[in-house]
Amino acid sequence: MTPREYDESDARVRPNRRGSRPRTKIRPAHEDAVPGTVVGVDRGRYTTRVDGTQVIAVKARELGRRGLVIGDAVGIVGDVSGRPDTLARIVRRDERRTALRRTADDTDITERVIVANADQLAIVTALADPEPNARMIDRCLVAAFDARMTALLVLTKADLASADPLRAAYEPLGVRVIETSVLRAGGPAADPGFLDLRASLAGLTTVMVGYSGVGKSTLVNALVPDAGRAVGVVNDVTGRGRHTSTSAVMYELPGGGRIVDTPGVRSFGLAHVDPEHFILAFPDVAAAADEHCPRACAHESAESGCALDAWAAGSPDRHVRVESIRRLLASRAAGDAY
Numbered sequence: 001m002t003p004r005e006y007d008e009s010d011a012r013v014r015p016n017r018r019g020s021r022p023r024t025k026i027r028p029a030h031e032d033a034v035p036g037t038v039v040g041v042d043r044g045r046y047t048t049r050v051d052g053t054q055v056i057a058v059k060a061r062e063l064g065r066r067g068l069v070i071g072d073a074v075g076i077v078g079d080v081s082g083r084p085d086t087l088a089r090i091v092r093r094d095e096r097r098t099a100l101r102r103t104a105d106d107t108d109i110t111e112r113v114i115v116a117n118a119d120q121l122a123i124v125t126a127l128a129d130p131e132p133n134a135r136m137i138d139r140c141l142v143a144a145f146d147a148r149m150t151a152l153l154v155l156t157k158a159d160l161a162s163a164d165p166l167r168a169a170y171e172p173l174g175v176r177v178i179e180t181s182v183l184r185a186g187g188p189a190a191d192p193g194f195l196d197l198r199a200s201l202a203g204l205t206t207v208m209v210g211y212s213g214v215g216k217s218t219l220v221n222a223l224v225p226d227a228g229r230a231v232g233v234v235n236d237v238t239g240r241g242r243h244t245s246t247s248a249v250m251y252e253l254p255g256g257g258r259i260v261d262t263p264g265v266r267s268f269g270l271a272h273v274d275p276e277h278f279i280l281a282f283p284d285v286a287a288a289a290d291e292h293c294p295r296a297c298a299h300e301s302a303e304s305g306c307a308l309d310a311w312a313a314g315s316p317d318r319h320v321r322v323e324s325i326r327r328l329l330a331s332r333a334a335g336d337a338y
C-alpha cells in the first residue's frame, strides 16, 4: 500500500468556543521590519546600523528575555531615519551564525555570549614587551574553535623578537600567523605583515582580543583611520568578580568588513566547552575520534582509552596536531588564572 499523502484538510482545526469572532490580541507581524546589525549596547539602548545609518533602538517586549549583543542581526520597526531624538524598536533577533561565549570563570557554568555572528578571532600578542603568554593564546583558541570561528594569531613587535617558536606551536592547529612591526620607518603602510592583516580582515567580522600594551590600539588606529569615532559601546563584558565594566566596540573597516575591539576581555572562562564539540573544529581529528575513540572520550591519553595516538602513529604532522589539541583541552581544564 502506498502511503497516503497529507494535505491541509488533515489539519485538525480546533473550533473556537467563543464563536467566529477573530482573536483580538493579534500580534503585529512586523512584516515592515527592516534588517539591521547591533553595533553597540548601552544600558538597554542599542546602537544599530541600518543601511549605513546609525539608529538608536530599544528592545520590543516580544523579544522577551532574549539578549542582544554586538553583531546580532535584527529586525527593526519604527523611525529608522537615524535623526536625533528618534528611537526605533527591535522586534526580531535572527538566528546567530556564530556565538563567541565566555563563562564567568571555569567553575561557573552560566555562559554569556560576547559577540554574535563574528567570523574570526584575532588574538593579538606581542613577541616581546610584554612577553607572549601561551596559556592566554591557548584559551582564546579554545573559545574561537568552540564558537566555530577562524583563529588568527597576530604577533606584534616583530622587530623585537622572533616569531618562530609561536609559529611552530600554532600553525599545526591551522591557525593563521601574521607578524607585524609598525614602528619601523614608513609605519604600518610599509609593513608587509600589517598589509597581510588588513587583507585577512577584509569582508569579515573579526573580534580582536589582546592584553594591554601589546599594540592592539596601534593596529586598530591604523586599520580604522577614524577609530576615535566608535560606532557603539557595550557595557556587557564584565571582569570576573570585579565590578569594572569595560566596553567592546565595533568598527567598520574602510575596505569592507568589521572589527570588534574588546578591551575588557582578558580571559575566557571555558566551563561551557565540551571536548566532543570542541574537537569538531578539526575535521580530520574529529573523524578519527568519531571512528575509533570510546564514547565521551576526553582525548586525554592512550592510557585513558583515547585512540588518537594510534591514529597519529607514524605521522609527525598528525602527532603535532593531536598534542596541540590536547594542550588546548588541558588549558580548558586548568582554570583561567593566567
Ligand SMILES: Nc1nc2c(ncn2[C@@H]2O[C@H](COP(=O)(O)OP(=O)(O)OP(=O)(O)O)[C@@H](O)[C@H]2O)c(=O)[nH]1
Binding pocket: 156, 157, 158, 159, 160, 180, 181, 182, 183, 210, 211, 212, 213, 214, 215, 216, 217, 218, 219
Ligand atoms: N617595538 C614596537 N613597539 C610597538 C609596536 N606596536 C606598538 N608598539 C608600542 O607598544 C606600546 C603599546 O601600544 P598600544 O597600541 O597602546 O597597545 P595596546 O595593546 O592598545 O594597549 P592599551 O592601549 O593599553 O590597551 C606603545 O608604546 C607602542 O608604541 C611595534 O610593532 N613594535
